[in-house]
Amino acid sequence: MANITDLVKIARAEIGTQEDDKHQNKGSSIEKYQESTNVSGQGWPWCAAFVDWCVQQFADGGGINITDVPRTASAFGLITWANDNHYQVFNPPIKTNDIQPNPGDIVVYEFSHTGIVSAKGDSNHDFYAIEGNTNPGGGRDGYEVAERGRNYSSVRKFVRVSGEAA
Template structure:
C-alpha cells in the first residue's frame, strides 16, 4: 500500500458514521465539506467527492500532490485517471463501479479477502446503495467492480 493510500484510508475511517442532515438530502455540514472540495454545493451525489476530500486531506498531511482529478463524477475520475488503474485490489485503492447511463459509485478498499473487498464508502447505506445517506463500511464482490485506482 502506498503512503498516500494508507493515509487516505486512515482519514476515510475517521468519517465512518457521518450522515446527511437531513437524511437523503445530499446535505449537512460534513457532506457539504466533501462537495465543496470539488467545487459543488449541497444537493449532489457525493461518493466521489468524499474520496476526493479524503485524498486531498491525506495529500496535505503528507505534503504531496493529490493525484486525483477534481470531480464528483465517478466515471469522470475513471476516464481522467486511467494511469492509476490496476486490476489487483489492495487496501488503499479506490474502487470504481459502473451502473450504466453515466451512473457510478466509489469508495476505498480497507481489506481484500479472495473475491470480496471490504470498503469504506460515502453516500451509501446499510443496503449498499449508490445513493444512500452516510459513510459506512461495506462488502463488495470484486466481479461487481469496473476498476481500482491505486494512489
Template structure:
C-alpha cells in the same frame, strides 16, 4: 506512508458521518466533501468523499494530491492514466462501479480476499445503496467492480 493508506485512515475517521437532513445530499460534513471538488449544491457525493480523503491526506503529509479532482465516478475512471488503473484491488485502492447510463459508485478498499472487497465509502447505507445517506464500511463482490484506481 503511502498517500492512499493515509487517505484510507482519514476515511475511517468519517464512518457514521451523514447527510443532514437524511436524503438531502447536503449538510455538514457532506458540504465539505462536495466543496472539495468545486460543487456548491446538493449532489451525489461518493466521489467527492474519496477526493476529500485524499486531499486531507496530502495536506497532512505535505505531498501533492494525485487523486483526480472530480465529483463524477466515471469521470475519474475515464480521466485516469492507464498506469494507475488496475483490475486487482490493493489496500487503499479506489474502487469503481459502473451501473450504466453514467451512474457509478466508489469508495476506498480497506481489505480484500479472492471473492470480496471490504470498503469505506460515502453516500451509501447499511444495505449498500449507491445513493445512501452516510459513510459506511461495506462488503462488495469483486465481480461487481469495474476496476481500481491506485493513486
C-alpha cells in the same frame, strides 16, 4: 511521503458521518466533501466527493503531489483523473495472477459509485471499501459514510494512487 494506509485511516475516521436529512444529499457534515469538487452547491450524490476529500487530505499529508488531487463529482470521472495523472488503473481480478486490489486503492463500481478499499476480503466478500453516500443495503445514493463488503462482479475499475508504476 505518507503511507497509503494513511488514506484508509482518513476514510475510516469519517465512518458514521451522515446527511442532516437522510437522502437529501446535503448537510453540514457533507458540505466539506462537496466543497472538495469542481461542482458548487449541495443536493447531488457525493460518493466521489467523499473520495476526492479523502485523497486531498492524503495529499496534504504528503501522500501524493497536491496538483494531482481529484476534484470530480463523478465516480467514473475518477478513472479519467487517474488516467490523466498516470496512476495505475486496473480491472477487477479474474485469475489469481491478475493485479489484486490493496487497501488504499480507489474502487469504481459499474453502478456509478465509488469508495476506498479498506481491507482484503473474506469468505463472504472479495474486499471491503469505505464509501460515502451509501446505506445499510449498500446502495449508491444513501446518506452516510460506511464500510461495505463488496464483490468483484460489481467493479468497473480499481485505481492505485500509491505511486506504483502502471
